[in-house]
Amino acid sequence: MTSIQQPRSPFAILSPSSTDSSRFQIVWLVVRVVVGLLMIHNGFSKLADVQGFATNVVKLIGLPYPVFFTYCAAYTEIISSILLALGLLTRLNAVALLFTMSIAVYFHLKGEGFHVAPIEAASLYSLIYLLFAVGGGGVFALDSVLEKWLTRSQNTTP
Numbered sequence: 759m760t761s762i763q764q765p766r767s768p769f770a771i772l773s774p775s776s777t778d779s780s781r782f783q784i785v786w787l788v789v790r791v792v793v794g795l796l797m798i799h800n801g802f803s804k805l806a807d808v809q810g811f812a813t814n815v816v817k818l819i820g821l822p823y824p825v826f827f828t829y830c831a832a833y834t835e836i837i838s839s840i841l842l843a844l845g846l847l848t849r850l851n852a853v854a855l856l857f858t859m860s861i862a863v864y865f866h867l868k869g870e871g872f873h874v875a876p877i878e879a880a881s882l883y884s885l886i887y888l889l890f891a892v893g894g895g896g897v898f899a900l901d902s903v904l905e906k907w908l909t910r911s912q913n914t915t916p
Contacts, residue, residue: 786896787845793886794843797855801835804828819865831858842890845899852890859884 804811812824838851862880870876895901
């Protein structure tokens with residue numbers, strides 16, 4: 759038996775698309791991998807000049823133990839970015855990266871006031887990480903693979 763497909767309305771392009779669609783999931787994967795890989799260099803740049811970052815950034819925003827927090831930010835940006843790109847513990851890593859980018863936005867606002875150029879990248883990263891914190895990694899994430907594997911193993915256990 760064949761199903762009869764209804765002709766698509768010319769306004770279908772304006773309707774919201776489902777997050778279950780293959781196209782959406784492919785774009786979600788690409789964005790997750792790209793923002794994950796792009797953020798890694800920020801962590802390595804902090805490690806390249808720990809004392810400079812600690813003095814010029816962490817002290818300026820008023821956090822205690824600036825060297826400690828520099829290492830925390832650097833390793834969060836490196837490790838969480840890699841895990842985000844892989845889609846492993848996506849929501850947790852997105853929240854960690856959202857936190858570091860929120861501090862970056864605060865730093866730029868405190869240091870330079872409300873000038874769009876300095877806070878633009880940190881704000882855009884923050885919004886993207888917020889999307890992943892809420893939406894998860896998608897169907898092409900290791901989280902989904904692990905979830906399917908765990909569900910299957912629970913269903914086959916007597």
